[in-house]
Amino acid sequence: MKGLHFWGAPLLSVLMLLAFLAVWHAGTLPQTGVQVVDPEYAKLVGAEAATGRKSAFPTPAEVGRKLWGHLTDPFYDKGPNDKGIGIHLAYSIARVAAGYLLAALVAIPIGFLIGMSPLAYRAFDPFIQVLKPISPLAWMPLALFTLQDSAVSAVFVIFICSMWPMLINTAFGVSSVRREWLNVAKTLEVSALRKAVRVILPAAAPTIMTGMRISIGIAWLVIVAAEMLVGGTGIGYFVWNEWNNLSIANIVSGILAIGLVGMILDQLLARLTQLVTFPE
Amino acid sequence: MNDALIRVDGITKRYAAGRDGASTVFEDLHFAIEPGEFVCLIGHSGCGKTTILNILAGLEPATEGYVFVGGREIRGPSLDRAVIFQGHALMPWLTTVGNIAFAVASRWPKWTGSQVRSHCQEYIDLVNLSGAEKKRPAELSGGMKQRVGIARALAIQPKILLMDEPFSALDALTRGMLQEEVLRICAETRQTAFMITHDVDEAILLADKIILMTNGPGAKIAEIVVNTLPRTRTRHTLHKEPHYYPIRNHLVDFLVSRSRRFNEALPADYDPRHPPLVAPGRDEPPATSGSLRHDKSMVVNVKTLKEPSASLASSK
Numbered sequence: 401m402k403g404l405h406f407w408g409a410p411l412l413s414v415l416m417l418l419a420f421l422a423v424w425h426a427g428t429l430p431q432t433g434v435q436v437v438d439p440e441y442a443k444l445v446g447a448e449a450a451t452g453r454k455s456a457f458p459t460p461a462e463v464g465r466k467l468w469g470h471l472t473d474p475f476y477d478k479g480p481n482d483k484g485i486g487i488h489l490a491y492s493i494a495r496v497a498a499g500y501l502l503a504a505l506v507a508i509p510i511g512f513l514i515g516m517s518p519l520a521y522r523a524f525d526p527f528i529q530v531l532k533p534i535s536p537l538a539w540m541p542l543a544l545f546t547l548q549d550s551a552v553s554a555v556f557v558i559f560i561c562s563m564w565p566m567l568i569n570t571a572f573g574v575s576s577v578r579r580e581w582l583n584v585a586k587t588l589e590v591s592a593l594r595k596a597v598r599v600i601l602p603a604a605a606p607t608i609m610t611g612m613r614i615s616i617g618i619a620w621l622v623i624v625a626a627e628m629l630v631g632g633t634g635i636g637y638f639v640w641n642e643w644n645n646l647s648i649a650n651i652v653s654g655i656l657a658i659g660l661v662g663m664i665l666d667q668l669l670a671r672l673t674q675l676v677t678f679p680e
Numbered sequence: 681m682n683d684a685l686i687r688v689d690g691i692t693k694r695y696a697a698g699r700d701g702a703s704t705v706f707e708d709l710h711f712a713i714e715p716g717e718f719v720c721l722i723g724h725s726g727c728g729k730t731t732i733l734n735i736l737a738g739l740e741p742a743t744e745g746y747v748f749v750g751g752r753e754i755r756g757p758s759l760d761r762a763v764i765f766q767g768h769a770l771m772p773w774l775t776t777v778g779n780i781a782f783a784v785a786s787r788w789p790k791w792t793g794s795q796v797r798s799h800c801q802e803y804i805d806l807v808n809l810s811g812a813e814k815k816r817p818a819e820l821s822g823g824m825k826q827r828v829g830i831a832r833a834l835a836i837q838p839k840i841l842l843m844d845e846p847f848s849a850l851d852a853l854t855r856g857m858l859q860e861e862v863l864r865i866c867a868e869t870r871q872t873a874f875m876i877t878h879d880v881d882e883a884i885l886l887a888d889k890i891i892l893m894t895n896g897p898g899a900k901i902a903e904i905v906v907n908t909l910p911r912t913r914t915r916h917t918l919h920k921e922p923h924y925y926p927i928r929n930h931l932v933d934f935l936v937s938r939s940r941r942f943n944e945a946l947p948a949d950y951d952p953r954h955p956p957l958v959a960p961g962r963d964e965p966p967a968t969s970g971s972l973r974h975d976k977s978m979v980v981n982v983k984t985l986k987e988p989s990a991s992l993a994s995s996k
Contacts, residue, residue, distance in 0.1 A: 580765055581771055583763070583765070586756075587739070587758075587761065587762065587763045588757075602771070
C-alpha cells in the first residue's frame, strides 16, 4: 500500500505521457490515398507531405530525433541564423536575469519605503494601479524609440514587467508586519535601520519572495514574445526562426525547452522562498 | 511619594468617537510604584488596562496627564521599561537565544558576540529553558514561549518590568508554575514590576499592591488594596494565610458588583489623587459600601470554595 502511495502519481504521469505520445503518433501516421493539396502549400511543406501521404506535423519519433540532436550539441554556432538551442536559451536567461535583477534592485527598496509609510502607500497607489495592467509588450515601441537599441529594449521590457509584483508584494509585506514585533523593537529602542533589517525584512521576506516568484514567471513568459519582436538571438527568436524555416519539430523542441527552463526558474525561487519562510 | 520609581499623574485616555463626541476610556488616574514593589492592576475588560500599560511602556500617548520614571517624564519607549506582552511577541524566525540576544544587543550595542551569548545563557537558565536555546518559537509550547518572553524582558535588566496579562493564554498548570517562577525571580532580583491581570488569585500571589479599576467608560481607580500576606507566600500555602480570604473576598466582591456601581455613586470623600488605601483582614472594611457588601461576600465565598482558581471570567 505504501509503495502504491509513493509510486502511484509518477506512474500515472508516465501513463498519461505515453497515452499522449500514442495519440500524437496515431495522428501523424502517413495516410493512404491521394489528397488534393493547395500547390502553394505543397511547395512549402515538401513533396511527401504535399501528396498527403505524410502529415506536415512531425511524428513523436522525429521530434525525439531533433531533441536528441539539440541535447547532444546545444552550443554550435554556424552563423547568425543557425545557432544551437543552448546558445539561444543562454541569451534569453541572461536577458531575464539582467531585467529581473534590475527590477528587484529598484522595486524592493521602493516597495519597502512605500510599505513603511501609509501616506506613500496611498500616493503611489494610483500609479501602480495604472501601470500594473499594461502588457509588457506595449512598452516595446516606446522602449525601442527611447533606448534606440533592441537588446536593451528587451531587457527594459523584462524590467518593467518584473517590477510590479515585487513592488506590490514588498509594500504589502512591509505594511503588514505584526504590530507586536514593531512594539518589541520600539521598547528596545532599536534604531530605524536595525529595525528595518532585523525585524521588518525577515518578517516581510516570505511575502517579498512570493512577489519575486510571480515576477520570474511573468519575465519568462514575456521574454519569448519580446525576442520574437526583437530578433537576432534568444529562445523566442529561435521558435520564430524555425517557424520561418517551417521546421515544426524544431518549434516543438523550442517550446519544450521554454517549459523546462520556466519550471526550473520557478522551482529555484520556490526553494529560496522556503529558506526565508518561518513557521508561526 | 517622592522616592517612587514610577509616578502616574492624572493620566486620561479619550478617543474621538464619531458624532457622539469623545469617549473617555479612563480618566484622572494617580498611582505610584516604589522600587522593588510588585503592583497589579485588576479590572474588567474595557476599562483600558492594556492602554494604561502601553502608556507606561511609552507605546501610546496619554490624552492628558504625565508618567514620571525616576523623576523624569517619559517620552516614548525606553530600555528602562521592559514589556512582557500578552501574546509572547517572539520573532518566529529567531531561535530562543536569538530572540533574547536581539534584546541584549539592543541594550548593550558594544558587547561582543560571546558576551551577548553568555549573558543570554544566564537568563535562559534563570527561566529554566536550558536545552531549548536553539529551538524556534514554533517548536516551543505556550508556556516555554512565555518563558522566552520573560527572559528577553529580564535580560535587559530594566528598572521596571511591565506585564500585560502574561499568563492569560496558558493552561492552569503552566500558569501556576510560571507565576511561582516570576514570584521567585522578582524576589531574587528585587525587580520592580507592574502587571495587568484579571485573575484574582494571581494578583494575591504576586502583588504587594493591587489597584482596582472601575468599569469603563470613564474608568477610575476605586481603591488600592495592600496585600498583607507575608512575602514568603507560595501558591500552595496561599489559602492557609489568615488574611487570604478577606482579601480575596474583597477583590471578588469588587469585581462582581462594586466595580460597576462605583462610578454611579462616588463616595463623598473620593479623591482621584489619593484613592483609598485598604488592607482587608487587617483594617476594618471601608465604610463606603455598607452591609450589602457582607451579604455579597458570603455568596462569593461559597462559590470560591468550589472553584479555588476563580478568575474574573468565571465570576462574571
